[in-house]
Amino acid sequence: MSEVILERPAPEIAVIRINRPEARNALNQAVRLALAAHFTELGRDPAIRCIVLTGGDKVFAAGADLRDMADQGAIEIMQRHTHRLWRAIADCPKPVIAAVSGLAWGGGCELAMHADIIIAGEGASFCQPEVKVGVMPGAGGTQRLTRAVGKFKAMKMTLSGLPVPAWEADAMGLVSEVVPDAEVQSRALELAALLASRPPLALAQIKEVLIAGEDASLETALMLERKAFQLLFASRDQKEGMHAFLDKRDAQFRGE
Structure with missing residues (x-):
């Protein structure tokens, strides 16, 4: 084995x-x-x-x-x-x-x-x-x-x-x-x-920014966080997640 x-x-x-x-x-x-x-x-x-x-x-x-x-x-x-x-x-x-x-x-x-x-x-x-x-x-x-x-x-x-x-x-x-x-x-x-069940793109950005930010200055780390946050608004998962919340239904995230 x-x-x-x-x-x-x-x-x-x-x-x-x-x-x-x-x-x-x-x-x-x-x-x-x-x-x-x-x-x-x-x-x-x-x-x-x-x-x-x-x-x-x-x-x-x-x-x-x-x-x-x-x-x-x-x-x-x-x-x-x-x-x-x-x-x-x-x-x-x-x-x-x-x-x-x-x-x-x-x-x-x-x-x-x-x-x-x-x-x-x-x-x-x-x-x-x-x-x-x-x-x-x-x-x-x-x-x-x-x-x-x-x-x-x-x-x-x-x-x-x-x-x-x-x-x-x-x-x-x-x-x-x-x-x-x-x-x-x-x-x-x-x-x-x-x-x-969470949005894959958001998970990946959270992980990347959290790890990179550990060895950066606070100012640089906050910049990385801000840019990643902004980037996620280009995803379909962001639209799905927010509209699902407003519609009071479960979101279906596709990693897109």
Whole structure:
């Protein structure tokens, strides 16, 4: 069976599931390649409006597969160009929901942070333990984490390598929502269905502007927001949405 499974539980929703239970869903190069391929394809598919990224019931992803890199040299690691594979996830224009059960450690934590929304089970934990094996996070564990939780929380996690339980991750702003473990998948799919019912062009503009604005000045970010807002008035979905509201009916958005 494939180590990364693509499911389509509803016409407009895709689920990407990491399936290496024997290795606690550790991320080897084959898994990274498969994830990049799926996100690239789904990002271009007009029929897909939301993507759920998940693992198993006990482990989301327990980090990088050390067997895949322990004896590699700096040049070999550099020539893998792994950052390009992560970029395929970060650049996906569709909303991405990470459904996290169990361990999201190392590369698993970094993978979850590439999503737009993180639904965590009460038993989930987040960790950047790379320091324990003589290295440091290399796929956003210092930069994305700091932007999510701030310097002091990020320093504690990356310098100590200690895990953070779901309730603490929620309090520090690392996850969007914490639900009972048995409800992680259903809640993620419920939220995916809600997002899939929203206008795709507006969703794409919101995501693009929000991410770009994080590293811009407030003045520049507000300009980006204003231009995107104005642009959406060229869409049929804007006309449909506003007239549906005035007519007191449900809007039918087509991404046009």
